[in-house]
Amino acid sequence: MSREDFEQLESSVNDAPKKNKMTVEKFFQQFNTLDMNNYGSWPLSVKVTCWVFLFFVVCAIGYFLAIKPKLDAIDQARTVEQNLLTEFKEKDSKLRNLQQYQAQLQQMEANFNQQLEQLPKETEIPSLVEDINVTGVSSGLKFKNIKLEPEVKQEFFIEQPISIDATGDYHSFGSFVSSLAALPRIVTLHDFTITGTPSQDNKSDVPVIDYTIKAKTYRYIGADEQKINKSANAVAQKTTTPQQGGKPQ
Numbered sequence: 001m002s003r004e005d006f007e008q009l010e011s012s013v014n015d016a017p018k019k020n021k022m023t024v025e026k027f028f029q030q031f032n033t034l035d036m037n038n039y040g041s042w043p044l045s046v047k048v049t050c051w052v053f054l055f056f057v058v059c060a061i062g063y064f065l066a067i068k069p070k071l072d073a074i075d076q077a078r079t080v081e082q083n084l085l086t087e088f089k090e091k092d093s094k095l096r097n098l099q100q101y102q103a104q105l106q107q108m109e110a111n112f113n114q115q116l117e118q119l120p121k122e123t124e125i126p127s128l129v130e131d132i133n134v135t136g137v138s139s140g141l142k143f144k145n146i147k148l149e150p151e152v153k154q155e156f157f158i159e160q161p162i163s164i165d166a167t168g169d170y171h172s173f174g175s176f177v178s179s180l181a182a183l184p185r186i187v188t189l190h191d192f193t194i195t196g197t198p199s200q201d202n203k204s205d206v207p208v209i210d211y212t213i214k215a216k217t218y219r220y221i222g223a224d225e226q227k228i229n230k231s232a233n234a235v236a237q238k239t240t241t242p243q244q245g246g247k248p249q
Helices: 003-015 024-032 044-096 098-117 122-139 170-181 223-240
Strands: 142-148 157-167 187-197 208-220
Touching: 044 098, 122 142, 122 157, 122 170, 122 208, 170 187, 170 208
Parallel strands: none
Antiparallel strands: 142 157, 157 208, 187 208
């Protein structure tokens, strides 16, 4: 190629029309000139933008309508699974320690039976009162009165109050309380009233001390007696419940 031909080719390239570059302003101007009835005439850039927009809209609708409920259901299932797993571990641990629990239960039953043996039976109450009397006299007290009061029924046991009036000095009373604690039966002391009066014979400056005490012992309610009490309570509730629909007499 000669130099003249090269210069002629260069001049022809320079004279060729230059393509317009796409700017953001021109891109948005294309949307203002769209023919909604002629989709084929839309520019390619506008078509691609609409396709991308529709794609994301469809994906969002599909996510909220189809995928998100499934994800929530999966989360709930995982929560239930975790709760069941925790419950299973707890029950498995209890099962592994079942023998230990059974041994503890047997020990508790033995201790309970031992405590029950310390509660006097109904036929042993008079002998217990006699033991209290002998203990007081041995301690140096003089009894004015020892009287059984009405029983007080609790849910699993019966409380038997014993009213005691006695006279003696402080050392005798302390010895009496210690001796009561050493009895094989359970006896508790309540409602102490201690009064001192001057000696009537004037031979001693030590006043005469009177004691008024309420001792309590306890008797276990057996299974048969519990059934009888429950039946009696049920009958009492039925008799006191007013009948519906009846006329008052």
